[in-house]
Amino acid sequence: MKDVFGLIISGTEDQELRDLTMMRSIAAVPIAGRYRVIDFYLSNLVNSGIHNVGVITYRNYHSLMDHISGGVEWDLSRKRDGLFILPPMSQHTNHNGFYSGTAEAINGVKSYISRCAQNTCLLHTNCRTIFNTNYSQAYEYHKSSGADITMMYGIPGNKTEPPSKGEAMISVDESGAVTDVFPGRTYKKSDYISMDTYFINKDLLLRLVDDCVMRGGTDFIRDIIIPSLGKLNVKGFYYTEPSYKIDTLERYFKASLAFLDTGIRNSLIDGSGPVYTKVKDEVPARYSKSSRVANSLVSDGCYIEGSIENSLLFRGVQVARGAVIKNCIIMQESQIQANAVLENVILDKKCTILRGRRMVGTENHPMIVAKGSTI
């Protein structure tokens, strides 16, 4: 993978995740008890031997920058190559700094792309899939098939649900050529869902983006991929390992709870290599005499006096005596006071649930509490 660089668009308008993406791009959303979504993307790239990665930031990128800046944790703090945070504005755009579509986002970082020493771009147009892979097989396929563009596609782990609105589905013929790309909610021609992951030659990418933007196009799929079908050699690479979409709140909730399954957790956290993330200095989790815990993931810094079941606790969560937590995702530094009851709830960071309060969502409609709330 010496000749490949990675390019990640860290967010667009991810309305479906509601409060989780109000203050941060989807790439910075906490997941699996101690990670952020982008950890999976960066770790996959690094574990595949890709050491030059550009991350295009979006509106609220403070938390993303806090998390990845420097790149040390992913071994991307390097003199040559390494991690590049590419702010959403650029001397080349005439807009007020924000891109509205994926093609525009790429257009804003053309100078980074041109400077890359590597000739092939591994492009992630979004960060809405959790998967753990080594791209070498896909890259071999891309090279040996002579494709101009190779799209990765698969059938995500949460496949029983219908495709979501923003999702791109694809049809592939016997030769592996992509014959159609269509929005998930329109009509059903195949079960294959795009992983938003592409191999494409750097110069071709620059040319296609130039051309697209000149004609007023903004979206990578609508304005670049679809018009290219039939004209360019666009191949599909079928991804067989587990993957989870997190593009809606419900999917995010289910993907999170899937981590409680040891087999799924192992394959997502160490399937093709470990997932790296930022290390915090936390004391080990502490359980008191009165604590109860079952089928849960608990991070360092937690202090558990109450009862936890089927839940994920991020670091520094406090659960007081008598509190009951079931089927919940409790993010960093939240406090659950004595005798509070939570079921099917997602608490964002630094929330406080007061003594004795009770919140109950359903499996398909978890309740979500915005960052910093006191209930």
Added chain:
Amino acid sequence: MKDVFGLIISGTEDQELRDLTMMRSIAAVPIAGRYRVIDFYLSNLVNSGIHNVGVITYRNYHSLMDHISGGVEWDLSRKRDGLFILPPMSQHTNHNGFYSGTAEAINGVKSYISRCAQNTCLLHTNCRTIFNTNYSQAYEYHKSSGADITMMYGIPGNKTEPPSKGEAMISVDESGAVTDVFPGRTYKKSDYISMDTYFINKDLLLRLVDDCVMRGGTDFIRDIIIPSLGKLNVKGFYYTEPSYKIDTLERYFKASLAFLDTGIRNSLIDGSGPVYTKVKDEVPARYSKSSRVANSLVSDGCYIEGSIENSLLFRGVQVARGAVIKNCIIMQESQIQANAVLENVILDKKCTILRGRRMVGTENHPMIVAKGSTI
């Protein structure tokens, strides 16, 4: 200085520097043969024992971010505190991301300021002065005088010139209290020029900025300092060491050439501590048989076959045989081809002067060639 954090506004509209600040903020302007302006600011802070520094970025901050990101060179890569790059947009502004004045800039980073563990802010509202100092004396004065705000002022080294348009001049009474602040070009009441450097209590700063922005104010001097005179205890601290303003192209040129004086150079580069900057891997400068050099500063990576006099050459400059360079500032990686003649010229980065070309400016009106030009 344990209780002080630094805050640097890295640029505003610096029109007077013309082409030098088209593509970068003034903080990122190359100076003295191998530094950037912000190196002086960061080094002064670090040499004074201040280890928490926020840098508010402005429009084109790619080159600033490239230069300072990580903060390693200034020993500001730390777990606690360290260097914080504060993007010009913020969840608290409703604008399209850019601040128009210094007060607004501070307003956009209030959450950083609140989070600082230190109680006193050492605020630089601009980066248009080159000086080398240790702030401990000024800080002692600030504390012992009981001032609410202490402004540093002085008489810059290039004092023979009239004050420039954007410059703030101040009057101070016998007790050290600031009695007036007025624009340089209006009328002359004193020779004292503001160093754009303030000590101010963090909570007071937050309150003043809140108040200012609420009333529609945008500028720190006009809308915060001037209205405070007489109401708050605003003191002046007289700065006696050499300093050079670089707020116009002519001043930038003269300040640069001042570095050729060994006494001035020593005091600016190591007066109160060394100036740190980013290290590049360059081969030592190479002189050929035909080279001539007199009264010049030459950086690593230069390859000199021609003749250089009274000039500053940044790293990686090539001067071919027969070329003559006099009173010039030649920035990184520029090429001067054979027999070209340059006098009183500022070449920005990566310029090429073709074989035999001749460019002559005057001492008071140096010619400037924009980055990447071929002449």
Added chain:
Amino acid sequence: MKIENLERPVCVFPLTSNIRKKETVAMLLAGGQGSRLGALTAKMAKPAVPFGGKYRIIDFALSNCSNSGIDTLGVLTQYQPLELNSYIATGQPWDLDRINGGVYVLPPYMSAKAGEWYKGTANAIFQNINFIEQFEPEYVVILSGDHIYKMDYSLMVDFHKERGADLTIAVQTVPWEEAGRFGLMVTDDNDRIIDFEEKPENPRSNQASMGVYVFKWEILRSFLIADDADPDSSKDFGKNIIPAILAAGKSIYAYDFDGYWKDVGTVESLWEANMDLLSESSDLNLYDADWHIYSRNPVMPPHYAAAGADVSDSMITEGCIVEGKVENSILFAGVVISQGAQVKNSVIMPNTIIGNDSHVNYSIIAENAIIGCDVVFEGGSPSCISVIGPEAVIPDSAVIKEGARLSAEDAENLFGEV
């Protein structure tokens, strides 16, 4: 022109780094084997021994330095330094990866004349006089890497400065009945030390030395050089340097420290210090936001407690999998407690597995060990702790006697290869 008028340019630095003068430099003695910890220190120096779920003993001294604002220190290693070297590495976890200063690991080395191992604590510092000199310090703080405590050394340096002392020794008041086990300081009313007794039978003082010293560097330097010339000296701080300084009439002060402090030199004291973390009443508080104890840890997922887990009064860290029962115990990263297993009053170090239905009690089990299924640890008590060494494998249904001390080799000899 004459030679005496020649001047170096400004901004000239030593070759390797921008070293500038430092008022205070710390030297941390981390070369000891800690042989009373037996199998736990067979392959690593005592300061590298894991502690408290995700720390190592040396984290306390390193974090104390960092939190005290002492950013320049040498760590003197000698015995099995590989683990410690790669653990400390750049010093980043303790915020000690400073450009100007930072942490340096100092092993013994060979000079043009000869190579010499460190012959004693004082000799270790003596051999690194050049290292210290490059920072031109006023004060040198000597620390030991094998105590568990949180201490602000900067307050002790301030005390040292105020008194204008040549040497300041940190002391703890210990119960009179235990005083005889320590090096004791006899002081006058002004905290000035007038005598020093090493483990006396009839103590005249109950102020025990903590092994934390602040020296005026010029004083220490001259006494180190004099001591080195003395062929009869055992080159030790306690036995030679301090008595010599006292005998020379220099001003030595005692600095009273009343926080938590424990020398974890024995298996029982190491166990006890771990258990102190689980005690509500202990002074050893790791949750102090102003005095973080830092450590280096790999990234692992949150620990997983299975449906049948039963956890109480314990500390559990990342990467663990708990299916059985854990009570009043500390689990380090990557530990597995299998179904039906019961772990009580024990410390289980990284990556160790406890097999199904095994019962572990009053034990320290070192890293990478495998305890099979249905193993029983008999009895035990706070004064009788069993130890299983690193990499040891205990076969199914084995019985471990109370207070047993088994290295991997011992286990193999006892039980045969599994």
Added chain:
Amino acid sequence: MKIENLERPVCVFPLTSNIRKKETVAMLLAGGQGSRLGALTAKMAKPAVPFGGKYRIIDFALSNCSNSGIDTLGVLTQYQPLELNSYIATGQPWDLDRINGGVYVLPPYMSAKAGEWYKGTANAIFQNINFIEQFEPEYVVILSGDHIYKMDYSLMVDFHKERGADLTIAVQTVPWEEAGRFGLMVTDDNDRIIDFEEKPENPRSNQASMGVYVFKWEILRSFLIADDADPDSSKDFGKNIIPAILAAGKSIYAYDFDGYWKDVGTVESLWEANMDLLSESSDLNLYDADWHIYSRNPVMPPHYAAAGADVSDSMITEGCIVEGKVENSILFAGVVISQGAQVKNSVIMPNTIIGNDSHVNYSIIAENAIIGCDVVFEGGSPSCISVIGPEAVIPDSAVIKEGARLSAEDAENLFGEV
């Protein structure tokens, strides 16, 4: 459940770092004193000696590793390692500060049984078998830290793999008349080495070993262990390991390298290699953007050439001040050439001052020296280079004889204290 079914959780890492398997690990021998360099190596190991204006000799091997994509290496130190330790530190300048891998400085250490110095090149590797094993490598590259060359080791490893060799030795074709000074490889038509001659009187080959080896790790490991058991062995690669592997009939190949390569073991060869940088025709090119030679340097201002300076055919680096004449010379950081001074055909190491009107010719002057005013270096030639050691002070009007070799002490004895 049985013990054999117990499983560690995934994502369990060694204690200190996320160490993962590495196909290739390099071991760099940097413990040599380089005694033929005299005063230049009195206080630092030969690999730490400054070279080429802003480098040190070891930069070439370290940069080669980095540029070859070998990101995991151990540097074996023993003699005067302090300078080298702080120079290498985290490995950041060579991009070797990797989380997974990176550069490790490996001094001799004391184990539970005893402390041992490295007794030979092979013993140094033997003592670090555990270090190598943790990366589970297929191949181990053995390098020496005291050669000047740019070499892509990955191509040599590829060659080694293609041939399925047990050992591959890099060789340079040398002139027949000089062959007798080298260890020579006699090869068959397929580059397979069939014999090995150490400095023979009548060479049968002109293919000299460069001291760069690629081993299959399992082969090297077994021969190191066997060699250690042999009390008569001098524990040296050239004398013991390679002859033993050859005698055992293993497949050894010669890898021909035809780029610039120089062993800078003598003062004259060190001077020559420096001068090669100034030669238009030399193969030693530092301007190769694809093969940067990295180094660690403090930040200094650009060098200043005064109004009366006269500089030709020279390399001058940051922090220098040139008032006099510099011709065909190399100045390291912070050097001062005072007014009227003339420096020709010389190498002046960091922070050294040449006083007014002094004439220096055919010399290497080490770091932090002061050459007074009106000092004259007589004669000299490429085969007769004078050396002034680090920190030496040469008084005004002194005369330095051609080929003089003066340490700071020698100078003081000769001229008295200045």
